[in-house]
Amino acid sequence: MLSRVAAQLYWLSRYLERAENMARILEVGQSLALLSSSDNSRAAPDTVSEPLVITDTLAAFEATGRATRSDQVAQFLAWDTDHPSSIFNCIQSCRENARSVRGAMTVEMWECINDTWLELLARKKKNKQPDHPVDSGFFEWIKQRSHLFRGVTFATIQRDQPYHFIRLGTYLERADNTARILSVKTQVEQAESNDLVDDYYRLGAVLRSVSALEAYRDTYRDAIDADRVSELLIFNARVPRSLHFCIDETTYILNQLPQQTGREARKRCANLLTHLKFGSLREVYESGLDNYLEMFVKENIALAESVQTDYLESIA
Amino acid sequence: MGNHIFNEMSDESGFARPHYETFDQWLKGISRETVQVKQTEADLIFRRTGITFSLNGDEGGTERLIPSDLIPRIIHGKEWAHLEKGLVQRVKAINMFLHDVYHQQNILKAGLIPTEHVLANAQFMPMMLGLDLPHHIYAHIAGVDIVRHSDGDFYVLEDNLRVPSGVSYMLSNRLLMMRLFPDLFRRYAVRPVEHYPALLLQTLRSASWVDQPTVVLHTPGRFNSAYFEHAFLAKQMGIELVEGSDLFVRQGHVYMQTTEGPQQVDVIYRRVDDVYMDPLSFEPDSLIGVPGLASVYRQGNVVISNALGTGVADDKSIYPYVPDMIRFYLDETPILNNVQTWQCRKPDELSYVLAHLSQLVVKEVHGAGGYGMLVGPTASKAEIESFAKRLKAHPDNYIAQPTLSLSACPVFVDQGIAPRHIDLRPFVLMGKDTRIVPGGLTRVALREGSLVVNSSQGGGTKDTWVLEDEELL
Numbered sequence: 001m002l003s004r005v006a007a008q009l010y011w012l013s014r015y016l017e018r019a020e021n022m023a024r025i026l027e028v029g030q031s032l033a034l035l036s037s038s039d040n041s042r043a044a045p046d047t048v049s050e051p052l053v054i055t056d057t058l059a060a061f062e063a064t065g066r067a068t069r070s071d072q073v074a075q076f077l078a079w080d081t082d083h084p085s086s087i088f089n090c091i092q093s094c095r096e097n098a099r100s101v102r103g104a105m106t107v108e109m110w111e112c113i114n115d116t117w118l119e120l121l122a123r124k125k126k127n128k129q130p131d132h133p134v135d136s137g138f139f140e141w142i143k144q145r146s147h148l149f150r151g152v153t154f155a156t157i158q159r160d161q162p163y164h165f166i167r168l169g170t171y172l173e174r175a176d177n178t179a180r181i182l183s184v185k186t187q188v189e190q191a192e193s194n195d196l197v198d199d200y201y202r203l204g205a206v207l208r209s210v211s212a213l214e215a216y217r218d219t220y221r222d223a224i225d226a227d228r229v230s231e232l233l234i235f236n237a238r239v240p241r242s243l244h245f246c247i248d249e250t251t252y253i254l255n256q257l258p259q260q261t262g263r264e265a266r267k268r269c270a271n272l273l274t275h276l277k278f279g280s281l282r283e284v285y286e287s288g289l290d291n292y293l294e295m296f297v298k299e300n301i302a303l304a305e306s307v308q309t310d311y312l313e314s315i316a
Numbered sequence: 317m318g319n320h321i322f323n324e325m326s327d328e329s330g331f332a333r334p335h336y337e338t339f340d341q342w343l344k345g346i347s348r349e350t351v352q353v354k355q356t357e358a359d360l361i362f363r364r365t366g367i368t369f370s371l372n373g374d375e376g377g378t379e380r381l382i383p384s385d386l387i388p389r390i391i392h393g394k395e396w397a398h399l400e401k402g403l404v405q406r407v408k409a410i411n412m413f414l415h416d417v418y419h420q421q422n423i424l425k426a427g428l429i430p431t432e433h434v435l436a437n438a439q440f441m442p443m444m445l446g447l448d449l450p451h452h453i454y455a456h457i458a459g460v461d462i463v464r465h466s467d468g469d470f471y472v473l474e475d476n477l478r479v480p481s482g483v484s485y486m487l488s489n490r491l492l493m494m495r496l497f498p499d500l501f502r503r504y505a506v507r508p509v510e511h512y513p514a515l516l517l518q519t520l521r522s523a524s525w526v527d528q529p530t531v532v533l534h535t536p537g538r539f540n541s542a543y544f545e546h547a548f549l550a551k552q553m554g555i556e557l558v559e560g561s562d563l564f565v566r567q568g569h570v571y572m573q574t575t576e577g578p579q580q581v582d583v584i585y586r587r588v589d590d591v592y593m594d595p596l597s598f599e600p601d602s603l604i605g606v607p608g609l610a611s612v613y614r615q616g617n618v619v620i621s622n623a624l625g626t627g628v629a630d631d632k633s634i635y636p637y638v639p640d641m642i643r644f645y646l647d648e649t650p651i652l653n654n655v656q657t658w659q660c661r662k663p664d665e666l667s668y669v670l671a672h673l674s675q676l677v678v679k680e681v682h683g684a685g686g687y688g689m690l691v692g693p694t695a696s697k698a699e700i701e702s703f704a705k706r707l708k709a710h711p712d713n714y715i716a717q718p719t720l721s722l723s724a725c726p727v728f729v730d731q732g733i734a735p736r737h738i739d740l741r742p743f744v745l746m747g748k749d750t751r752i753v754p755g756g757l758t759r760v761a762l763r764e765g766s767l768v769v770n771s772s773q774g775g776g777t778k779d780t781w782v783l784e785d786e787e788l789l
Contacts (some may be wrong), residue, residue: 002562003573100538103551161575258576311575 005101006165007312012097012113013169019090020146021177025051026074027139028209032201051077054184055085074134079127087142091120105166106156109149116145161257165311168253172304175246176297178210182233183293186226203229210241230289231281243296244276250303257311265306272299320466322723323735324389335392335783338503343387343733351386351728354496358384361492383776384489385727386496389738389758390504393785399462399470399742400752402651405642407458407744410475410629412645414454418444418625423644429637434628441590441625443597447614451748454623456519458744459483459756462652464723471653471720473739475638477622477630479587482757482777483512483743484545487552489757489779505784507754512743513552519747520583524619529582532558532572536588536604546587560588565608570618583619584609590624632681632715633659656718660711669716670707673700676716677767678707691767693719722767725778727760737761739769740780754782 029051048070052058057076060083066072080086095117102110123138150170157163185206203224207213212232219236220228237244251273254266284292325336332340362384391399416423417434424431434440459480461473490509494501520531535546537559550557562572563581571578586593592602597610612618628634636657639650658665658676669676673692680688690703707714724735742756758778759769769775 001575002556002558003575004559004562005556006575103547103557165575261575261577313573 001104001161003312005104006161007308008097008101009104009162009165010169010307010312012094012101013166014173015090015094015097016113016146016149017170017173017177018085019087019094020143021174022051022055022077022085022087022090023139023142023146024209024211025054025181026077026134027136027143028205030070030074030134030136030139032205048073050184054180056180057083057085071134078134078138079124088120088124091117091142104162106152108152108156112145112149112152116149159256164253164256168250168257168307171246171249171253172300172307174241175243175250175300178233178241178243178246179293179297179300181206181209182230183290183297186230186289199226200224207232210239212239212241215239227281230284234284234292235276235279235281237277247273247276254307262307262310265303265310268299268303268306272296272303321721321735321737322464322466322468324464324723324725324738325387335390339388339390339500342500342503348732354386355728358386358492358496361495362488382485382771383762384485384492385760385762385776385778386493387726387728387733388493388500388779388781389725389740390781390783391740391755393507393783396754396782397785398651400754402470402472403460403742403744403752404750405646405648405651406460406472406475406638407455407746407750409641409645410458410477410638411453411455411746413641414623414626414629415449415452416645417628419446423641426644428640428644429634433633437628437631437633439590439625439627439631441628443610443614444623444625448616449623450523450525450619453523453746454626455629456523456621456746457516458746459741460744461739461741463720463739466721466723469653471655472638473655473720474632475630475635476741478589478627479542479622480741480743481542481545481587482741482759482771484548485777486743486753486755486757486780487512487548489777493779504781506781507784509753509755509780512753513549515745515751515753516549516585517553517555519745519751520585520619520621522747523621524582525616526582529619530580531583531585532556532563532581534558534560534563534584534586534588536560536592540587542587555585560602560604560606563606563609565606565612568612568615568617570606570609570612581618583621585621590627593620593624632657632679633661635715655720658716660707660714660716665716666707666711669714670704672716673704675719677719678703678714678716681713681715691719694765694767719767722761722769725758725760727762727776727778734764736764737767737769738778755780 029047032047048068049058049061051073052061055077061068061073061076064076064080064082066076076083076086078087081088083089095113098105098110098113127134153163153166157166185202200223203226204213206229207216207224210233215236215238216224216229216232219232222228232239232242234243236242237248239245247269251269254262254269287295324333325340326332413423417440421434423429424434455477457477457480459476459482461476462470463473464470486509517531521529531553532555533546533550533553535543535550535557537543540546547557556562556572558572558581563584564571564573564578566578570581570584572581588604591598593605594607594609595602595605596607598605609618609620610624613620613624636654636659639654642648642650658669660666660669660678669678673690674695676690676692678690678692690699692700695703722737722739725738726733727736729736738758738760740756740758742752745751758780759771760776760778761767761769762774762776766774771777
């Protein structure tokens with residue numbers, strides 16, 4: 001298939017996944033903020049800016065001159081049209097990419113994306129007041145639209161290159177997101193006291209933001225603690241948003257793609273997989289969790305760049 | 317020419333014409349509510365499947381629906397047979413003309429067309445001189461605009477050989493009508509059009525000497541007003557929809573960049589104008605072209621459809637000579653009428669045009685899409701005066717034609733059913749054989765009294781039914 005078309009499919013799913021992740025982060029952030037206001041001892045200002053730290057957008061946010069309040073952060077990350085990774089812009093980019101490669105997807109997939117975009121526009125019209133808090137129903141809706149697109153894709157498109165490039169975008173974006181969430185959330189964790197109640201809420205929030213709370217319970221059947229959360233989200237191969245799971249999927253997808261190209265991407269992916277498959281929490285702590293995750297994010301970015309140069313770029 | 321308007325559905329006394337009788341009965345039997353429900357359903361289908369049209373220069377990519385009217389335009393079999401014969405004749409002669417002007421130039425030597433008309437024409441491409449194309453075909457696809465005048469006869473308005481569009485609406489209209497009114501298709505033997513993409517692909521493949529040629533559709537990109545159609549056709553034909561940046565030239569061949577590496581391209585069905593095709597040979601600022609393409613074309617290593625330089629035959633200044641071409645190349649009598657045309661570059665014809673502006677349609681020679689034209693009878697005094705100034709300043713740029721009273725067909729309007737002017741654009745495919753799917757695109761001027769059917773100017777479309785011959789009375 002055409003490299004440009006592959007690129008647009010890959011990016012549309014990355015943008016959609018990014019929007020979903022943003023919604024997850026904000027949703028959890030908002031419920032934590034509610035918790036904090038009811039109990040002053042836990043009202044850490046960090047919680048408010050956390051979504052910005054996770055998405056690497058603290059400086060961009062401060063440049064807007066907005067007050068560091070949770071509603072402002074949510075407005076910025078959800079609706080700000082000047083912020084390239086706002087949910088609004090992600091959905092718009094997703095739809096623009098989809099529009100140019102409509103022929104490469106099923107009618108149902110296109111309709112799903114287009115309907116999402118049309119309703120987002122309608123919601124934006126309603127959401128004129130910049131101070132108005134973003135209601136959590138919105139985040140839930142974004143998540144569901146993303147779920148719906150994945151489901152429609154799974155159910156309607158033939159298992160060919162377009163499908164694989166869409167999935168590839170999803171997993172590369174997701175791996176990046178999980179690593180970032182884990183990194184920021186556990187940093188906060190280390191800085192604070194070992195309060196059991198506190199752990200429960202903060203780490204519970206981490207798990208909920210990646211839909212892994214149930215998986216945690218089923219796996220450990222014990223109180224939530226930071227080590228296990230890290231272990232689950234890095235190494236567990238059965239949790240759909242863990243690093244291991246994402247790289248497993250990426251490996252599988254790369255093997256489905258044309259083999260005469262993409263050697264560099266497969267090599268990088270195999271390296272990452274080795275670390276996740278045979279690594280342990282002890283190794284992680286030897287280099288430090290932060291360093292480990294930072295390395296992962298870097299390697300994952302390098303992998304995405306290889307995918308870009310191997311498959312997606314037009315030479316001319 | 318008279319003020320009488322030919323109505324496709326009913327005769328002078330208001331009765332349904334024989335081939336519309338069944339439809340008329342059906343129409344009388346359905347309620348306005350049903351029609352409204354169906355119309356809403358139709359809009360929804362169009363919007364959801366993204367059958368839209370974006371206006372030129374609207375960079376925001378704002379999309380508009382082209383309104384599709386639910387009353388079919390019905391053509392009976394005999395009439396179509398006549399049209400079909402005339403179209404084949406016309407496009408054949410045009411292709412022979414193109415081969416001639418880029419080779420022997422016999423028609424110029426014979427003095428039938430003034431030499432400067434062809435050679436100094438902006439659409440004439442010197443690089444095409446002496447280049448032999450497979451089967452000597454330049455225009456593989458023509459979208460000929462035909463209108464029916466008050467005398468009941470058909471006239472060819474334009475030949476549209478460059479990048480004629482609209483065929484996707486022909487196909488979607490049929491799809492829509494079959495979905496909304498399946499019972500109508502049981503009452504009428506409507507000849508199918510759905511195989512157009514298959515015919516088009518066959519035509520394109522036969523245009524290359526390569527054994528199993530790789531065909532691509534070259535689009536200017538998603539901001540082009542006909543982008544939906546490009547994507548639609550590419551998907552229907554199962555070929556890649558490429559943009560200029562997907563293609564590159566290496567060692568005398570054209571390739572597209574794929575996830576499996578470069579792949580050779582043999583036929584380019586381009587929906588891009590000549591001058592944007594190759595920034596090295598033509599418009600240097602073109603970002604939608606392929607550098608070096610023209611040289612590969614000259615070497616015969618790629619087929620471009622329609623051929624470069626085809627536009628010279630559908631230029632409005634060449635149009636008046638098409639009947640002469642038919643007589644010259646085929647030694648036949650033209651089957652379809654040309655519209656009488658005054659060439660403003662000729663002083664005596666210019667003065668006639670200036671004196672009769674309020675009765676004429678004046679068109680820019682190189683214009684397209686209904687831009688830059690004056691429709692005398694509906695123009696205000698001020699509009700006529702300002703147009704006259706432009707005309708006097710650049711008479712070479714204009715031709716004039718009598719205001720044809722385009723035939724009318726009933727359409728659904730807010731108040732019920734009312735007649736609106738229509739034209740017809742059949743799509744002629746010329747490969748080893750010439751093929752036309754029965755019918756074409758019927759365009760409707762939705763504003764009352766308007767004669768402008770272009771979608772960029774608020775026109776709509778209708779499904780066009782050509783009936784099987786035995787359906788005739």
